[in-house]
Amino acid sequence: MAPRTTTPTTDGPATRDRILLAAASLLDEAAGGAVSTRAVCERAGVQAPTLYHHFGSRQGLLDAVVSHGFREHLAARQDREGGTPEDPVDAVREGWDAHVRFGLDHPETYAMIYGAVRPGEPCGVAREVEAMIRATLEPAARSGRLRVTPAQAAAEVFAASSGVTLALIQQPADGRDDGLSHRVRDAVLAAVLVDGPSSPTPAPGDGPAASAVALTAALDAADDPPLSPGERVLLRELLDRLAGG
Amino acid sequence: MAPRTTTPTTDGPATRDRILLAAASLLDEAAGGAVSTRAVCERAGVQAPTLYHHFGSRQGLLDAVVSHGFREHLAARQDREGGTPEDPVDAVREGWDAHVRFGLDHPETYAMIYGAVRPGEPCGVAREVEAMIRATLEPAARSGRLRVTPAQAAAEVFAASSGVTLALIQQPADGRDDGLSHRVRDAVLAAVLVDGPSSPTPAPGDGPAASAVALTAALDAADDPPLSPGERVLLRELLDRLAGG
């Protein structure tokens, strides 16, 4: 009998993935604090030095779990639903709901992102999510539905939606305020989007020319745009060029 | 010589407060994870059983620190500024700002609240803060300025403001988006308050900002706008100014 002490690299999931999976399942099923490296090693059938060989530290492992889990969640969603809605604003709403749902599906994982916040720069996962939101907002901006820059809007949406998600996670599952997420979502979006389905801004597909015309008109009507006289003249010239005059 | 082994109850701060203070200072000065019960005991000049006698557990101590710190922050604010504004809606805005500022003043403490979130019921501190927000909203409700129940409004305000605070904490201190908090605040309040005669900002008609945003996006999507690279950069700067307000 061959002593089955070592696992050939060809069979089963790679050791790294087994560790990842073990950590993820422990994180999901147990109360947050219970994910010890020892428990992960036992479940993965792996020795401690192996874990540290792959992930460096406990935090490195947890970061990898969160990042991997979120990416999988997004992939699964896209597979299930074929794609994003055609209306860019509906797509933004859809993105908000997906974010909140991920948090409720994996509360321990989600809470862990914010358990490790430090005044310093990181958490990489949060940055990733915010960039994802900004990407969702870009089409809306292109159709003239945004009243602020996509970066600003993304910051607001990210902050508000993660706050809602954390608040919902803290509530007991049976007594959750089901409307909370949508109420805050619509409040934030209302402040970020131009009013109404049809706006004074040009039609979506018209390109820069129409937007330039609209902006020229808006500038003429505005009382005190934050521009110096020289800047005003300069901007006007550029807008005229864009308008194709 | 009397062996100064025990401290009479009459001199110095009470033991409980010394422990609280030691934990608070450790939390503020060190990176979050460094607040061990042993370090707290050493700094407070206290034995381990005493700590557990007063606070039950490490988490109980941390809860007390956060709660006490927040109450002190509020008291200090009220002392500095004479009291809450007479207009109930202004008081709500003031409460939001106080909440966010507390988080930025004590990032480690604030982040800790959310590091301990569990799907189950707790965290006592969060409940306490939400109740505080509800109390602030009560006068506004009494004067007929709320369009939802105070409890609903408090849930929204709590979720959004804590999300904003956590987002700001994660940003590097020098590159913080100063307007983020107020933008989200006004968005949430606008959805929760009846459209009163006194609004925070005088009816922002879409104006040039929305057109500027739309044009920026259209330029990004356009293949070959009739502009030189230099003109493009210049136009972008002007458009950002118009969009940023």
Place this chain on the structure above:
DNA sequence: GGCGCTCTATAGCGTCGCTATAGGTTGTAC
């Protein structure tokens, strides 16, 4: 005097994150 609260003091249990050390097995490169 008895009782309960508060605090000291020592000592220890079980667990944790992490590392040192050593040896076995693999696929690849020279």
Place this chain on the structure above:
DNA sequence: GTACAACCTATAGCGACGCTATAGAGCGCC
């Protein structure tokens, strides 16, 4: 065909952690 690096096993332990047990001293109160 052997040397090599990567990967993994296995054991064993360090220092720190949260928390508790136990015993007793000083104090205020009925």
